[in-house]
Structures are given as C-alpha cells and as structure tokens.
Amino acid sequence: VTSALLAAEARRLVHRDIKPANLMMIAGTDADFTIKVIDFGVAKALGETSDPRFATQCGFIGTPAFASPEQWANRTVDVRSDIYSLGATLWYLLTGRTPFGEPDANGNSAAPPVEQLKAANVPSRFSALLLSMVAREAGARPDVHALAGKLESLHRRERRKRTRRFVF
Numbered sequence: 001v002t003s004a005l006l007a008a009e010a011r012r013l014v015h016r017d018i019k020p021a022n023l024m025m026i027a028g029t030d031a032d033f034t035i036k037v038i039d040f041g042v043a044k045a046l047g048e049t050s051d052p053r054f055a056t057q058c059g060f061i062g063t064p065a066f067a068s069p070e071q072w073a074n075r076t077v078d079v080r081s082d083i084y085s086l087g088a089t090l091w092y093l094l095t096g097r098t099p100f101g102e103p104d105a106n107g108n109s110a111a112p113p114v115e116q117l118k119a120a121n122v123p124s125r126f127s128a129l130l131l132s133m134v135a136r137e138a139g140a141r142p143d144v145h146a147l148a149g150k151l152e153s154l155h156r157r158e159r160r161k162r163t164r165r166f167v168f
Contacts, residue, residue, distance in 0.1 A: 001086055002148040004037035009079045009144055015040060016077060018085035019066040020092060065098045069136050080138040083147060087133025095120045099134050126154055 001023060008015060017039065024036045062071045068084035070077050091099040099112035112134060117127040129150055135141050142150065
C-alpha cells in the first residue's frame with residue numbers, strides 16, 4: 001500500500017478513500033501476493049483548482065470511519081491524509097474496530113484505545129507506528145517515505161525473530 005501511496009504522491013494525487021474495501025489482495029506465485037489500491041474515484045490532484053461548474057459534490061468526501069480529521073473539516077489534504085486512513089485501516093484489520101469509534105460532526109473523537117492493540121498482540125513498535133499514523137494533526141504523521149522505511153524495518157525485524165526461533 002505504501003508503494004501505491006508513493007506512486008500517487010509522485011503524481012501529486014491523494015486517494016481520499018483508503019479503507020479495507022479499496023485494498024485488493026492479488027495472488028502471485030507460491031505464497032506471495034500483492035495488495036492493490038483500487039477506486040481512485042474520489043482522488044484529488046494536489047494544487048488543483050476546481051471549476052465549480054464541474055463539481056458534483058462539495059464538503060466531506062471519503063468513508064467516515066477511515067477519513068482523516070482534515071477531510072472531516074474540509075481542509076486541504078495531502079498524502080498524510082491517506083496515511084491516516086491507512087493507519088485506521090490497519091487498526092481495523094488487526095482489532096476489528098476503528099481506532100476512534102464514531103467521530104462527531106467535526107471529525108473529533110476520544111483518544112485511540114491502545115488496549116485494543118495490546119489485546120490483539122500487536123508488537124509495541126508497530127503499535128507506536130500505528131498511533132503516529134492516526135495522529136490528529138497531519139504534521140505529526142510520518143511522511144510516506146518514512147512510513148515505507150519504518151514498515152520495511154519492522155518487517156525485517158519480525159522476519160529475523162521468526163528465523164531465530166526455528167534455528168537448531
């Protein structure tokens with residue numbers, strides 16, 4: 001997914017609707033698979049000035065349970081908004097719940113219940129990364145390059161742990 005977000009950012013696009021239903025797992029060879037990000041129907045070009053004659057909707061765009069606070073407030077969005085949505089998606093996939101529950105009309109809700117991640121046995125380093133991804137302020141979230149690097153580092157670390165466990 002981060003590869004797709006990197007590609008979208010390079011093309012100055014924001015997806016604005018990252019959620020489980022827009023991530024498709026494509027089978028590959030052996031046990032490999034690829035995740036494809038689909039449905040760029042509400043994507044926005046960064047820096048785009050919209051012509052109101054062609055606007056079909058104004059105001060909130062996205063799926064409420066996975067939308068970033070800036071989407072709720074109809075503020076400017078960038079890839080960090082998609083990072084928020086990816087964090088909310090990963091949280092949901094790991095715990096069966098969204099990190100904040102139902103937001104109010106302004107997109108505000110209580111602090112994320114970290115105990116959900118603990119109950120799901122999510123490693124603490126990954127939990128910390130998830131919390132940074134769903135930070136309320138876009139500037140507190142990692143950029144997509146840093147996110148990709150952190151996820152790769154966590155993946156390598158977990159792979160080494162599993163390998164060490166089974167070495168005789």
